[in-house]
Amino acid sequence: MELHLKIIGALLIGLAFLHAGFPSYFNWATEFKPLSLINRQMMYVHTLFIALLVLLSGLLCLNFAPELVQTHLGRVVCLGMGIFWLVRLVVQFAGYSPLLWRGKTFETTVHSVFSLFWLYLTVVFLRIYWQ
Known part of the structure; x- marks a missing residue:
C-alpha cells in the first residue's frame, strides 16, 4: 500500500499544479466578468486553496506513506x-x-x-x- 500512496502522492502533486492553468483554460477572465467582485474572487481563492490542499495531501502521501499505513x-x-x-x-x-x-x-x-x-x-x- 505504501507504493500506492507514493503513486497517489505524485499524481496529487501533478493535479495541484494543473489547477494553475484553470483560469486560462476555462477562460475565467471572460466567463467571470458578469459576476460580482466577491463571487469572482471567491472562485480564484477557492481554487487556490483546493490546489493547496491537494498539493499538501500529495506531499503527505509521498513523504509519509509508512506512517499513514502503519x-x-x-x-x-x-x-x-x-x-x-x-x-x-x-x-x-x-x-x-x-x-x-x-x-x-x-x-x-x-x-x-x-x-x-x-x-x-x-x-x-x-x-x-x-x-
Missing part, C-alpha cells in the same frame, strides 16, 4: 481522505451534467480518467483504513 492516526487520516475522494467521485456523476461530456471525445476521456482516478484514491485510502 499507525492508527495515519489510518484515520486515510479514512478521512477516503471519504473525501468518495464524495468527489459521487459529485463527478451527480454534480456535473452529462451534457458537458457525453458525445464529446476529449471531454468524455477526461471525465472517464478522472472518475477512475477518484475511484483509485477512494479504494486505496479506505483499504488502508480497513486493513
Whole structure:
C-alpha cells in the first residue's frame, strides 16, 4: 500500500499544479466578468486553496506513506481522505451534467480518467483504513 500512496502522492502533486492553468483554460477572465467582485474572487481563492490542499495531501502521501499505513492516526487520516475522494467521485456523476461530456471525445476521456482516478484514491485510502 505504501507504493500506492507514493503513486497517489505524485499524481496529487501533478493535479495541484494543473489547477494553475484553470483560469486560462476555462477562460475565467471572460466567463467571470458578469459576476460580482466577491463571487469572482471567491472562485480564484477557492481554487487556490483546493490546489493547496491537494498539493499538501500529495506531499503527505509521498513523504509519509509508512506512517499513514502503519499507525492508527495515519489510518484515520486515510479514512478521512477516503471519504473525501468518495464524495468527489459521487459529485463527478451527480454534480456535473452529462451534457458537458457525453458525445464529446476529449471531454468524455477526461471525465472517464478522472472518475477512475477518484475511484483509485477512494479504494486505496479506505483499504488502508480497513486493513
